[in-house]
Amino acid sequence: MNKRTWLSFPYVLWIIGFTVIPLIVIFRYAFTTGDGGFTLENILTIFDPIHFKALVFSLEIAVGCTLICIILSYPLVLAMRRLKMGKSGVALFIIILPMWMNSILRIMAWQMILSPNGILNLILEKLGMKPLSIANTATAIMIGVVYDYLPYMILPVYNAVAEINEDIIEAAKDLGAGSITTFFKVILPLSMPGLLSGIVMVFVPSMTSFVVSDVLGGGKLQLVGNIIEQEFTKSANWNLGSGLSVFLMVFVMISMAFTLKNDVDGKESTVW
């Protein structure tokens, strides 16, 4: 063995200790019954109506959250692109700032804002408008995940968009493209790598999240993450919890592989 191989040793240990072994343990739980016999039961309980409903709801939240993050990111990022060097750094810093605050704290803050006697309704009342009952609804959960994960979309998209040479954008305008055409034919395709990592970084955690729905869904609306959490804590059924986890993991992996593959295909076809 040469020196380089030795240098990698701690990392290999780390990966084995904290990734490979836990995965093996989870898979073992997932494919066995309480007394150790092989079963597919734990995986297939995803088709149980309650579980399946949670899966569909998770998917709705994840897809919706990803789309909203994309739609919010681009106008912001394009505006930041126009700022001078120093100012765009400040803007980026302000956007990242909430990421350094404890996640649960951020979600609790939203609970305070959205609750029936919360800040939002206080403001609406002052403005003479009817109060809204957003707390404990899907909307509340959506607001929570979007707020939580938006920076993870903005950062990679910003990096990709900032990298596009100004000459290329001016060339599009020069050849007769208006702002919208320039966006769809040039900026969007050229920022695709950033957009894709943004999608992965937003879709995966929002699909598997459980804290947000716990706090903002009032325990009534369940994501798959909530069900898995309950199997591990309240029900103490580690086999079922692991089975659902494995299903969710494979599901997320397949959907992401699909997204990324589509891009590779997209590169070969024409952009028109």
Place this chain on the structure above:
Amino acid sequence: MNDVILQLDSISKSFDGKMVIDNLDLEIKRNEFVTLLGPSGCGKSTTLRIIGGFAKPDTGRVLFNGKDITNLSPDKRNINTVFQKYSLFPHMTVEENIAFGLKLKHKSAQYIKDKIAYALKLVNMDHYGKRRPESLSGGQQQRVAIARAIVNEPDILLLDEPLGALDLKLRHSMQRELIKIKQEVGITFVYVTHDQEEALTMSDRIVVMNKGIIQQMGTSKSIYDEPQNAFVADFIGDSNIIDGVMVMDRLVEIQGTRIPCVDEGFGTNELVDVVIRPEDLKIVDAEKGYLKGMVVSIIFKGAYYEIKVRVQDYEWSIQSVNPATIGATVGLTILPENIQIMHKPLSVDAEVVKEDE
């Protein structure tokens, strides 16, 4: 009036309070090859961007065929640009790049196909249609950029130092090709460069700029032979520029020696700038020249020797086919018609290059 395609009317532009273009007037004629020439930072690109619609002048108007287009956005002007570099769409093939403008104009598939074939042939890139920009050399990318602009049949093609990123040899061959392309397509070219040789070989007309001010306009020959001020003389070629006194009509005093020239109409004993090109000075025996000095250096340049002769505190630059001996005392002569007498500049702007040196 009819043959003026573009007119810049008292254009001024400043960035962060710094004047970049100062009350500039320029008329460009249909089918002309005009070059904006000047040192880096003198406002050439800004002028071009104002023509293209990428920058708005603070004051003044841009007239296209007599119509005011000052506030028209770039996509609405029938003017295309070849940028300095890296302006091809990296996510599209060469063909898709060229088709970009035509598709936006909803041209038929057949028309686009024919145009691509024609343009690729014009720029000598026949078989590169399916390639991606990153697989092309710098020179090839610029050819594609030219093709992409030309297929749109613009009234004016703007080129901002399009050859600036290429090596010298390639630049020379691309210069010839650009002239050929210009003749073939019959489009008005507005070309920007800081390379005086490039400007002299390619242009119908040269606009020499410095500090946002036009210093001189004219054909290559008139700019080269009759620079109107010391800045232009210094920027075009490596002239000797020295202070002189106009003793009377057709007699100038340089370094204490009176030398016949052909210029008239200056004031008696007026202080002037005297410009003499290196190839116009002759080295002769010490006692037979107007000026007497010592050879301080000699460099063989291939076709000629570049010789420096120190006379008092000035080093004259001389191009000669005959060598000289370093340390030898020699004389310098010059024919009267090869002496350029110029008024001292009234504005500080014309002095900029001298100060920078």
